[in-house]
Amino acid sequence: MVAALKRPGLGRAALGGLLGFGFGYGLVVVLRLISGLPATQTAQTGYPQLIVGMITAAFGFLIGLGAFDYWFRWAAGAPTYPAELEHKAHGAHSWRDYFKFNTDHKVIGIQYICTTFVFFFIGGAMAMIMRTELAQPGTQIVEPGTFNSLFSAHAAIMIFVFVIPVFAGIANYVLPLMIGAPDMAFPRLNALSFWMLPIAGLLFVGSFLAPGGGFDAGWTGYAPLSTGAPLGQSFFNLGVQFAGASSVATALNFLVTIITMRAPGMNFWRLPLLVWANLSTSLLVVAATPFIAGVQFMVLFDRLLHTNFFQELNGGDVLSYQHIFWFYSHPAVYIMMLPGFGIVSEVISTHARKPIFGYRLMALALIGIIVLSYTVWAHHMFVSGMFAWLRIPMMITTLLIAVPTGIKIFSWLATLFGSKLHLRSTAMLFALGFIVTFTIGGISGVMLGMVPIDIHVSDTYFIVAHIHFVLFGGSVFTIFAGIYHWFPKMTGRMYDERLGRVHFWLTLVGMLGTFVPMHWIGMEGMPRRVADYSAQFGDWNLLISCFSFLLGAAQLIFLYNMIVSWKWGPLAGDNPWRARTIEWLVSSPPPIFNFDQIPRVVGGPYEYGVPGARHAILGPAEAEVGAAEPAVAGSAGTGPT
Amino acid sequence: MTRATLARLFAAIVVLTVVIAVPMTQIHWDGTQASSQADQIDTLLNVMIVLSSFVFAVVLVMLGYCIWKYRAKPGDESDGEPIHGNTKLEVAWTVIPTVIVLFGAIYSWIVLGDIETKAADALPVNVTAQQYKWTFNYPLPNGQSVSSNKLVVPSGRQLDLHLTSLDVIHSFWVPEWRIKRDLVPAGEGGNDIDNTVRVTPDRLGTYNVVCTELCGFGHATMRALVQVVPSDQFASWLAKQPRVKPQAGTATGSSTGSPSEYSNGSPTGGP
Ligand code: HEM
Ligand SMILES: [Cu+2]
């Protein structure tokens, strides 16, 4: 028992969390007593003893887990790793290793994916509760206050601990393999990034236990509603810090990995588009995320320390919250979409057996999107009462973003021309389904970008429809495509395609049935974020709820398929899709250090149909047959005639 | 691809565009139009619906065509044609969408200018929101004012609504008027908030002010009645209302303290 608590692991982490909490709590109490204040403070925006305690508990947890063991030893001048531990912390030798601090990018990738899917199902369950409440006008199963907490937590969980990190997880697994690297550039930082994530998720879910209930100012947490809200709000403020720190650290890791660890011959124009997508995403994350971290600290300080950043009566400025918030949160919508674009490019070219049409323009479109995405944030504030003139330039840049996004859609479609299209993989179904659903989301997005239309539909169900078309029809469809596509690589086993197809079709029908009618009731007058609504919308809402239950049930099929196939699925082989990128050249799952020999890259990643073309060669012994590099550029080549 | 196929595809796109756009523009999604601004906004929306239907039809037809035409035969494991790109096409689908969205931007800009033009005889009304109720205050020429918890307005005259909140952010929306604007707690003339919104009701009837910015547990039911009446009827209604003396702040009987024991905007605790 004692020995178990001394070894790094979840046991010691729990102990560390407890000790950390005790330390933080005690520190506040002692300092308050010294200052002559009552030992604890329980105003709804206060509770400093709990808040400091939660921060120190999080660090105690990480220290207990062993996240800092190496650095501590190094700082103390001790041997950084006792020899017998070296390999235990890298690579999975049994299922138990997935519950430890592990530095192998493949283990971390799977840890990310499994953890984020747990949160996906928790957030999804909240959606089901909300849809049950909304099936009829009036109040049935949850009070309006609880309803507010539900959609706030639903969105915070889906965004911060599902969509953003699940992409980091997928890329964690496949990106180093794709560029021929043995691991990520900073494996320990990588592991630390992952372990901050459950902390964020626990804070979001745990907020429901706080006095006054869960945070209820929406995932947008506008001041001054958030600055005056009960304690749960502080859980949100803190959760965002951990999720944000996690994604910034991962993004730095991706940047350094992509820039410095490419295999010989892997120049930028030979990078698979998934790598390009994560490169762009990481550039967004490192520059934008500090803004949301900052603004949530400002709210926390307003609540605890009376800093008055957003208190208009004390010289603060209410609207500045929204500007800072959206300066992160608009780029964040691309943080939640670009990695998906990368996945779709991989899946489509593989299953269409064709090079991606206009590869270079596809990469440049990503760069265009990230540059423009910093210039559009105030399109979320057209009715906020901000400086009126600002609406016009923000409208123009917003509409212009549709151009690079359109380039991507058209290029995928053109990739299908003259292809040998295979629909047997569920991954391809989700990729093609994504083209349809994401186009709908993009179209409603363009409408929202036009100020006069937005004035009418902003903060209505039209927005809820739009959000879900881009996040569910966009991000989540690509996430499913990615999971199905690399499932054989990650587990070495094949999933059940029949169940996969059922999952796809039910998801598509459920999603259209749930979210299409939301456009209409929004335009007709149903506001967003309401537990109750006027009776005229009753029938539509009942229909929406029925479809949403179908949508929810479909995800259980996915869960079943994944679990059962992981254990009992037929062996998949190294390259079941006959894909060209490097991760398919190694075994499934790949060896612990990925490559016995560093691969050499000799051509573009998608040279399907080019006689003799290769992307990469494993091992120097092999002769470089057909190494001549075919044209990759979007400018050369023939049209789909 | 032959010319004939191209023509057929194009025809399919046009047909699909019509099939989507016609019903979509025939249904009045936005509901009743009850302000002179509503018509222009709905027209803009309809133009966008037609353009969007076209874009959506292009995507659907191309996708459908490819799946139908290029689906690999069972057992065919060969690769597709190695087409890497086509500069003309790529330029086309960069330039054409740019033109479309810039058209949309300019059109929207014009509509925005129109719907926000101030009329000379606009009727000023001060709108004050607090958790979870609305107050409407009509300043009178003699310095007094009339206060009401329903918004009674004359038809055909522009309203110049001045919006303030006493606690958190709320939002003023009358769906039939298509006009919405947040009410920001900004103190007196505070912080450069654009707190004026204009609308010209032109259809008699009873509507609702709907709060569309999350403001707490009572948000869903934070409504107020709107009555659009002929102008003589409005004048007599106004004449019958009790007068209130002018005072600081726009709302009558407003408490500057916390309107509810729940979230009142500013942090509650002492140290
Ligand atoms: C089973 C599928 C889902 C259903 C039925 C569902 C349902 C809902 C409902 C009922 C709301 C509250 C709307 C309101 O009252 O304003 C909501 C809000 C939201 N959902 Fe979902 N949702 C689903 C999946 C997702 C996913 C996968 C994501 C993100 C990846 C997501 C992101 C959001 C966001 C950002 C909001 C806005 C919350 C806010 O207004 O603060 N949802 N969803
Ligand atoms: Cu945005």
Ligand SMILES: [Cu+2]
């Ligand atoms: Cu409200």
